[in-house]
Amino acid sequence: MAAWNKLAIIAGGGELPVLLAAHLAAQGADFWIARIAHYADPALDSYPGATFNIGEMGGRIAAMKAAGCDAVALIGIVRRPDLAQVKFDEYGLTLLPRLADAARQGDDALLRVLVGSLEEAGLSVIGAEAAFEGLLATAGAYGAHAPDERALRDIAKAARVADALNAWDVGQAIVVCDGLVLAVEAQEGTDAMLARTAMLAEEVRGSQAARRGVLLKRPKPNQERRVDLPTIGVRTIEGAARAGLAGVAIEAGGALIARREDVIARADALGVFVYGFTAADLA
């Protein structure tokens, strides 16, 4: 079914690369992991692969091809590096002017250069969800709880504001409660944003006894959707619950969910919804 024979995984931090590898291994699929030094989880060391510094771009491509890979998925967390500090290999150095130029335009432009370099090398770049369908957000309510009218209004507003923000490559997450924007994520990450939301006065955010407001994550309007989709996991649910929010909304087909069953169980237990919104919810 897959349009490739052997998948390479360029693995950053966090559990998504580990989940993807475990899924592929369970299926008996042939894959090879290019671990990014200082980011990739040590659990990945047990699979076929090798570790490269972030700037070893030529070495990494050569190794993936030598391993027989014809497709590659980029997955996991990598903080934007200071290009002046990165040790590039010879091929990486040839990309440096394009990388430096893209860096000024934002994270998405930077990723496009990386994707382009892989494609130029003859590798087909795929989204991780193409290799692991269960990762991708589907439409509708996931667990026992669903958004009410009030939460659906917050979802619609949050989606529009997120779209306006994301057009500027600001971030992918936002908290809205009763139409008021409580928090916007930029470089600090969703967990930090939820933690400060929990510190706002309950007048604006609701409480665990009377939940109000939503965390929404959606991709940037022109985003290269094969890489860097917004992600939620159990920690996201717990952070939203601590902030007194009613639930978490992600764009159906536009977000990854780590450990979907665990996410649903935790959301059910905490009394928050997880909802995959579609264009119909924003009308």
Added chain:
Amino acid sequence: MAAWNKLAIIAGGGELPVLLAAHLAAQGADFWIARIAHYADPALDSYPGATFNIGEMGGRIAAMKAAGCDAVALIGIVRRPDLAQVKFDEYGLTLLPRLADAARQGDDALLRVLVGSLEEAGLSVIGAEAAFEGLLATAGAYGAHAPDERALRDIAKAARVADALNAWDVGQAIVVCDGLVLAVEAQEGTDAMLARTAMLAEEVRGSQAARRGVLLKRPKPNQERRVDLPTIGVRTIEGAARAGLAGVAIEAGGALIARREDVIARADALGVFVYGFTAADLA
């Protein structure tokens, strides 16, 4: 020179109301302070005036008029209240439907209803800077330091992104470094935003040894500029300095500066710029 005879000040929290009162007292001007309970600084108790709960809207207006005031300035910090918890007086209750409706549209809509209620009562609503010119941000570099080309590029980008955000009533402040949006303020306030910027990796934000990036504050595009202008003070400068930023940019004519001389002295000592940008800087 002033277009009013006696000014009323509706005083929220922070030092701006105290500075305004001290300035007016030093000038021998006739003024009267409507202190907002739980917000106004106790230092204001020594001036003519009275204290009102936030919902005593009829009582406050009657008292300002009984004191002979013909104009009013709203100044100082007030967190958005939960309208369901506010104890309104009779007149306040008549405003409640409009307030509740406005609250869903954002802070600015809420303030417009308040301003409208004062004007309907025959009070002329003025900006605090009309009574204290030294509060308003002027154009250009303020102290010993000025933005370089790199910082001016960040200012131009930050101003455009802030404009896009503020059209959604998100906030008034943003941090940009080398074109990358590091932080966006919503309900948490500028100090909290700068504190988390200081916790980001130095790769994206610069350091005290090699400063990079700017904090920018500007009003919302359609904002009622007589109330709620963005404000900076010494703490803003110190927060920006701790975050490794090169400086602070405010819109000339669109921001208030508390203790301007102190702000300049602190910025000079810490090696950061304070810059009043104009449309010419964004071209």
